[in-house]
Amino acid sequence: MTLPAAVETAPAETADAFAREWEDWHETHEERRADPHGFLAVTGLFWLTAEPRRYPGLPGEWFTGVTGPVVVLGDDETLTVDGAEVTGTHAFGPLAERDGVTVGFEGGVVEVAKRGGRDILRPRRPDFPFLATYTGTAAFPADPSWRIPGRFVRFVAPRAIEVGAAVDGISHVYDSPxxxxxxxxxxxxxxLAFDGHRPGSLFALFTDATSGVTTYAANRTVSFEVAEGSDTTVIDFNRATNLPCAYTDFATCPLPPAENRLRVAVTAGERTPDRRVHGEVSAEGLIPAEHPGGR
Known part of the structure; x- marks a missing residue:
């Protein structure tokens, strides 16, 4: 296979400058990850059913059906939806796959979403112990040699690719160009690449020979850009990151397709987190084990 020549770098871009740029990028990534209502603040994973039920730490009784999730709030209970206070019965309407809304309650927010064809609730609290004690994720030292030129090969038409999930019983479908x-x-x-959040943005889920050794066993992800009408790109594996499932059992992250299991050891990007939230099964769904954040 013929690939583009090695990426040219400006004369002033030394290894130290490359490392500083990576450190700035990773610091910003860590700030987003440690958002008070981000994934490190998730306190449970609950699968809605047709039977109205209360869930730990949340106001109201919740259920779902063909019209989507519904909550029935008690006389002294409220939620904040789109900035407005909601009382009584509130219907969220049908949710699209991998879509959802985040609503407020006293002490936190709850994500109402659809994953694997099922409606779910994920409460998030800024005082959750795991978030409060999070100190960051280790990574391999930034190495310019892992910033690799590549060629993007387009399919005649995008393909719908089904992949597994970090939780049993569901799968995800992504469009691959x-x-x-x-x-x-x-x-x-x-x-194999999947469409990102904007035109020209792509991402790949992968494992490699470090997975389960020095990096998270199930998956990592790396993003890259391909301009319209171009087939050249650069994959910077230094920016390979963990998905939420590396930190918590309350994530429904996709797993890499079989063809994305690399035989090479990608000694770049984020390593295995030193702590994660373990869930235990309850009547309502998954709740934190006794000591959230332990190994």
């Missing part, structure tokens, strides 16, 4: 091919030590590899 093609795959990126690249070389590591002159050996060819390729990764």
């Amino acid at each position: 093609g795959y990126v091919e690249f070389l590591v030590d002159d050996e060819p590899f390729r990764l």
Whole structure:
């Protein structure tokens, strides 16, 4: 396979400058991850059913049906939806897959979403012990050699790709416009890519020879850009990051497709977190084990 030449760097871009740029990027990424209402603040994972039920720490009785999630609030209970106070019965309407809304309650917020075809609740509290004690995620030292040129190969038409999930019983479907091919030590590899959040933005879920050893066993993700009408790109594995499931059992993260299990050791990007939230099964769903944040 013929691939683009090595990425040219400006004369002033030394290894130290590359490392400083990566550190600034990773610090920003960590700030987003540690948001008071982000994934590190999730206190449970609850699957809605047709039977009205109360869930730990949340106001109201919740259920779902063909019209989507519904909450019935008690006389002294309220939620904040789109900035307005809600009382009584509130219907959220049908939710699209991987879509949802975040509503407020006293002490936190709750994500009302659809994952794997099922409606779910995920409460998030800024005082959750795991978030309060989070000190960051270790990563391999920034290494310019892992900023690799690649070629994007487009399919004739996008393909719907079904992948597994971090929780049993569900799967995810993503649109793939093609795959990126690249070389590591002159050996060819390729990764199936999925559409990102904006035009030209793509991402790949992958595992490699470090997975389960020095990096999280189930998955990592790396993003890259491909301009319209171009087939060249750069994959910076230094910016390979963990998905939420590396930190909590309350995530429904997608798993990599089989073809994205790389044989090479990608010694770049984020490593295995030193702590994570373990869930235990309750009548309502998954709740934190006795000591959230333990190994």
